[in-house]
Amino acid sequence: MTETDGRDLAAIHQPVLLEDCVRLVTGGIAGRAHADHAPTIVDCTLGLAGHSTAFLKAVPEARLVGIDRDAEALALATERMGREGLADRFIPVHAAFDEFSEALDEHGIGRIDAAFMDLGLSSLQIDETDRGFSYSHDAPLDMRMDVSQPLTAERVLAEYDERALVRIFRTYGEEKFSRQIAREIVARRATRPLRSSAELNALVDEVVPKAHRPAGNPAKRVFQALRIEVNGELDKLARTLPQIALRLRGHGRIVVESYHSLEDKTVKAFMAQGLVADVPPNMPVVPPEARPFFRELTRGALKADEAEIASNPRSASVRLRAVELVRPIPRRYAERFETAITSDRQYGERN
Numbered sequence: 001m002t003e004t005d006g007r008d009l010a011a012i013h014q015p016v017l018l019e020d021c022v023r024l025v026t027g028g029i030a031g032r033a034h035a036d037h038a039p040t041i042v043d044c045t046l047g048l049a050g051h052s053t054a055f056l057k058a059v060p061e062a063r064l065v066g067i068d069r070d071a072e073a074l075a076l077a078t079e080r081m082g083r084e085g086l087a088d089r090f091i092p093v094h095a096a097f098d099e100f101s102e103a104l105d106e107h108g109i110g111r112i113d114a115a116f117m118d119l120g121l122s123s124l125q126i127d128e129t130d131r132g133f134s135y136s137h138d139a140p141l142d143m144r145m146d147v148s149q150p151l152t153a154e155r156v157l158a159e160y161d162e163r164a165l166v167r168i169f170r171t172y173g174e175e176k177f178s179r180q181i182a183r184e185i186v187a188r189r190a191t192r193p194l195r196s197s198a199e200l201n202a203l204v205d206e207v208v209p210k211a212h213r214p215a216g217n218p219a220k221r222v223f224q225a226l227r228i229e230v231n232g233e234l235d236k237l238a239r240t241l242p243q244i245a246l247r248l249r250g251h252g253r254i255v256v257e258s259y260h261s262l263e264d265k266t267v268k269a270f271m272a273q274g275l276v277a278d279v280p281p282n283m284p285v286v287p288p289e290a291r292p293f294f295r296e297l298t299r300g301a302l303k304a305d306e307a308e309i310a311s312n313p314r315s316a317s318v319r320l321r322a323v324e325l326v327r328p329i330p331r332r333y334a335e336r337f338e339t340a341i342t343s344d345r346q347y348g349e350r351n
Helices: 020-027 049-059 071-085 098-107 123-127 153-159 162-173 178-189 197-205 220-231 233-247 259-272 306-309 313-317 331-343 346-350
Strands: 042-044 063-068 089-095 111-117 248-258 292-296 321-324
Touching: 020 049, 020 089, 020 111, 020 248, 042 049, 042 098, 049 063, 049 071, 049 111, 063 071, 063 098, 071 111, 089 331, 098 111, 098 233, 098 321, 153 162, 153 178, 153 220, 162 178, 162 220, 178 197, 197 220, 220 306, 233 259, 233 331, 248 313, 259 321, 306 313
Parallel strands: 042 063, 042 111, 063 089, 111 248
Antiparallel strands: 248 321, 292 321
């Protein structure tokens, strides 16, 4: 139980594919410690530290940097680390995960041995009812993971034009009725902008024909799309993966859990760059400098089995991918990664 509010963090948060994540993140780390190097793991999406506490327990000589943009989650996770006796090997960082390099530099950390990402909403955010993440509870249309940022879901719905709303709902939510929903939002806000999750829920319910609805709440895709837009999740993911790769020590690992097809596509495409030989097709001999620099650890994506889905429904959509750095990243790929990191930060500009 936390000292702050009496909540049982283990009950709130059930880490998805925990044993697989521990195996993939910590594999090969044990035994690397020596006088001038403590193995370093970075959890880019700390949440309530369910995965991170397991990582530290699995490798007693390791230290862990826990990054989270949600100040409440970071405080609860830090308290949990103290109760577990792990505080002396834990470094909490309040930041978005695309501030990865800055977070390491701030703490004098150069190379790392593993980085982990558990994407999407944390269990704490799913259960909270005051930020409007869920269509199941009426709340202000906020949806910010970091409440210090100015952009909210209410602002998106009140200020984006119809074309931009269509793009968001179609791209991030794969919503078939994006145009109709966007048109109705723009029409209604002329007299009264949407301010609550219940109002948005009702609007989508009115617009989407009952004969063409997927299983579940018809507003699910719209809420998902707004959350991704408000928090810049896909842009941040695309900027973070190359930062991680450039910081890996030899045989360091990247391990990512995705819950949305667009997240998984982003992760898969990034990892694929290092999994193939950098030579023309049918070249009979692959020179050492053109060989793959990643080794796939998961053979595609791992999924939860029926037993885990039954005990933890959040795991139903998980896709777990992992790679290991087997040789230095070639210069042209390193330059490509640097370009991706420093590319136009549209999300940052509009916030």
